[in-house]
Amino acid sequence: MTAIRQDAWTPDDDLLLAEVTLRHIREGSTQLAAFEEVGQRLGRTSAACGFRWNSAIRKKYEAAIQIAKAQRQQLKKTRRKSIVEQPELKVVHDVEIASELGDKPFVLEEDISLDTVIRFLKGQKENHKKIKLFEKEIAEKNKELQRLRIENDSMRKELNNMKTDYQVVNDDYKALIQIMDRARKMAFLADEDMNVEDKPRFKMDANGNLERVDYR
Numbered sequence: 001m002t003a004i005r006q007d008a009w010t011p012d013d014d015l016l017l018a019e020v021t022l023r024h025i026r027e028g029s030t031q032l033a034a035f036e037e038v039g040q041r042l043g044r045t046s047a048a049c050g051f052r053w054n055s056a057i058r059k060k061y062e063a064a065i066q067i068a069k070a071q072r073q074q075l076k077k078t079r080r081k082s083i084v085e086q087p088e089l090k091v092v093h094d095v096e097i098a099s100e101l102g103d104k105p106f107v108l109e110e111d112i113s114l115d116t117v118i119r120f121l122k123g124q125k126e127n128h129k130k131i132k133l134f135e136k137e138i139a140e141k142n143k144e145l146q147r148l149r150i151e152n153d154s155m156r157k158e159l160n161n162m163k164t165d166y167q168v169v170n171d172d173y174k175a176l177i178q179i180m181d182r183a184r185k186m187a188f189l190a191d192e193d194m195n196v197e198d199k200p201r202f203k204m205d206a207n208g209n210l211e212r213v214d215y216r
Contacts, residue, residue, distance in 0.1 A: 009052055013042055017053055018061050026068040028075065 017038050024034035035049040042049070058065070205211060 009056075014052070014057055016041065017049060018057055018064075021053060021057075022061065022064055022068045025065060026071045026075075028072050 020038050021031055021034040024031060031050070031053070032046065035046040035053065038044070038049045039046045
C-alpha cells in the first residue's frame, strides 16, 4: 500500500510530476496513470499527485502540454501510416476460451494485406450502392402500396353503395309482390261474391270460337 506523506512538495517532486505527466500525454496514456506512477515513486497517493498537478503545476506547463498533445497526434498518424505501408500485417487476437482440452489460450492469426484492405473498401462501396438501390425500390413499393390502398378504399365504398342500392331494390320488389298478392286475393274474393247469373257464359260455335252468351 502506498504511504501517505504529509511533507511539502519540493521543486524536484514538482519536476518529476511534470515530466511523467507530459510523457503519458505524449504517449497517448492517461493523466491518472501518470499520477499513479508518480505516487509510487514519491510515496504519495495518486489523488495527492492529481491535486498537486491541477492546483499548482499544470498552469506552468500549458505550452508543454500543447506540444505533448501535438506529438501524440503525430505519433498516431505515424503508426497508421506504417500500418498502411506494410505489405502484409499479421494481426493476432488472443481469445481466452474454455474448450474440452482445457483452459488454454486460443490464438487466431489472420494475414491482412493492402490488397485485402482495398478489396474491403471496394466491397463497402458496392454495399453502399446496393443499399441505395434497395432504398429506392422500397420507396417505389411504398408508393405502389399507397396507391393500392386508395384504390381498395374506393372499391370498398363503391361496393357498399351497390349493397345499399340492392337492398332498396329488393325491398321495393318485396313490396310489389305483396301488393300483387293482395290484388289477386281481392279479385278472387270479388269473383266469389258474384251471382251465378252475373257470371258470364261462353259457348263454342261451329268454327271452334268462343262467344259470350248474355243472360236475358
